[in-house]
Amino acid sequence: MSTNAGNRSLFGEILDWMLAPLLLIWPISVALTWLVAQGIANRPYDRELGEMARSLGLQVAAEAPVGRSAKNRYALAPEAAALLRADETDTVFYQVLGLRGELLSGDAQLPVPSSDEDSAAIVPWELRYRDDEVGNERVRVAYLWVAPENQINGQAGSSKLMLVQVAETLGKRARLTNEIIKGVILPQFVILPLAVLLVWLALARGIAPLNELQRRIRSRDSSDLSPIDERRIPDEVAPLVRAINDLLGRLDQSIGAQKHFLADAAHQLKTPLAGLRTQAEFAQREIDEGRSQPAELKRSLQQIALSSQRAAHMVNQLLAMARAEDKEHAARRSEVNIARIAMETVRDFVPRAFDKSLDLGYEGPDAEHSTLRVLGHPLLIRELIRNLVDNALLYTPPRGTVTVRVVEDPFGQVSVLQVEDSGPGIPESERDKVFQPFYRALGTNTDGSGLGLAIVREIAHQHEAEITLDDARQRRPGLAEADGQGPGARFTIRFHAHPADK
Incomplete structure (x- = not known):
């Protein structure tokens, strides 16, 4: 599957996350297997070694005949000593220490238990194990403290005990451990590549629907924008x-x-x-x-x-519409004084209103005393007010009135712009349609482009402002519009505002 430079492959990403834990767990599994195998190998040999130590302890605990020296009393019989030395793989050591710690029999080089091991309470005839060294060779030691029979019967009254130890080198144990590890680990060298292969095949099969989806999308015509069929895709996609x-x-x-x-x-x-x-x-x-x-x-x-x-005029309106729809252009915002822009727009349209015998006026705070500011694009807001005033002048008959009004919320939350006229008004059935591009109300013979109110709606939308349209005054049957006093139209736009910095 080819990818562009810098892109990550989903197949490779999933494969990495599946194989990385597997490859990390495998050496941990080998180490755990070695530890478990070592424990399994030690168990039978420890049992055998312990039986040898216990048997030797029973022998040295028995009271020997009178007249024999201590060393002769606790020395193993030649047959027993030969039995201990009969192992061809490992060397077996034994040791018997007297009540005062003197060597009574066995191998002197066999070390006694360390002080850490002696720190535990000594219990007669309790069999214990430890790992130690004889010379430079590792050994496994089974040892126990033995109470002589005369002390048990209360004849001596001494609390001292004799120490009996039997030690064995680790040859058989190591060999058994290796055999167990080989039996467990060697199959893993076959299973691991097989598991990797199965993971690869499973991922390839799992990714196949994505490849099919990619093929279906690539085979589409550039003009085909119909929805993609969702019936043949995985739930995750x-x-x-x-x-x-x-x-x-x-x-x-x-x-x-x-x-x-x-x-x-x-x-x-x-x-x-x-x-x-x-x-x-x-x-x-x-x-x-x-x-x-x-x-x-x-x-x-x-x-x-x-x-x-x-x-x-049509080209200018088209350009204004394009600017209003340009989200990147509209995103560059600053504080806007709506009262100032409204007053400047009214002054610009005064000559045209005068030529048409219209009364064009402004109501609201002047620029210097305006207390609220709107965060927006000054050019677009100016275009919005110009289009509303242009639309009002276009549809208001001679001797009519057009008023641009700015109302500031005393709580500093909203700045309201209103443009109302005394023209024929807009019926309720057409109030949603007049904001569509190139739509003109029926029954009007005015010469306009049909884009002005569409531009107003788009700019208001870009500034998250609310726009409403209603009659400027109550409709009355038989109202004469020749004197410019129709029901009129009132456009109200509510901008989010904040107090001006003083």
């Missing part, structure tokens, strides 16, 4: 596939919206461009035929200027 399907669904929706937007934009640009071409061709034909009159040429030039103005 299902959340990933569902996340991919969710992403594909959002991409499909986004691409569809972009295609629809581009188609609408092309259609909207077609009208002013067609008007430009028609007026230019008409003026050229009039000049070629020698029938051009100054008034006709002026009218054609005015239409050309109007069409070019419409096209330029």
Whole structure:
């Protein structure tokens, strides 16, 4: 399975996590096996060694005939000594120490128990074992303290005991330990590679559905954004596939919206461009035929200027829409004084309102006395207010009023922007649709691009602001709109705010 440089292979990652513990446990298993084998090998030989020490203890505890020396009394019979020396593999040592610790019989080089071993309470006839050395050779020692029979019967009254030790070298034990280890460890040298191979095959089989999923995705056409079939995938991969399907669904929706937007934009640009071409061709034909009159040429030039103005406005709106949808651009935020931007926007639109005989005004705190700030992108918020004011001026008839209002929350939590007009208003059935790109309310003959409110909604969304639309005043049957006093529309946008730094 090929991977790009720097990427980790899932197959290799799982294989590492499975084999690493296996390879770590194997030497631990060998060490434990050696310890267990050593214990198993010691047990029968310790039992035999202990029986030899106990038998020797029983012999030396018996009272010998009178007149024999101590050494002769506790010396082993030649037959017993020959029996101890009969082992061809290991050397057997024995030792008998008297009541005062003197050597009575056996091998003098056999060491006595250390002080640590003597620290435990001495119990007569209790058989004990230890590991020691005779010369440079390791031995296993069985030893016990023996009370002579005359002391047991109370004839001597002494509390001292005799020490009997029998020791054996470790040849047979080592050989048996090695045989046990070979019988246990050698099969592991066959089992371990086999286990690695089985793990490899199991992982390859387990990864196969992922390879199949990869093949299915790679074989798709670039335009195919349909969901991936979740019925033939492992349960562990299902959340990933569902996340991919969710992403594909959002991409499909986004691409569809972009295609629809581009188609609408092309259609909207077609009208002013067609008007430009028609007026230019008409003026050229009039000049070629020698029938051009100054008034006709002026009218054609005015239409050309109007069409070019419409096209330029459409392009500007498209650029504003692109800026509003650019999340990276909108993420660069700073403190914004909405009152200042609203006042500047009103001043910019005063000439246009004057030409249309509209009363355009501002209500709210001035820039210097504004107490709240909004964290946002100044250019986008300015574009939002401009589009709301432009929309209000566009749909309000002459002698109407347009008011831009900023209301600051006394608790310092919200800064509210309102733009209301006295125009015909927007019916409730169309209030959700007016925020769609290129949508225009029915029954209006105004010349707009249909993008302004879509831009407003997108900018509000980028700033986590709440936008609502309602009537500016109560609708009344028979209300005359000729004097600019219709029910009007009021757009309210609530921004999260915080107190200004003083």
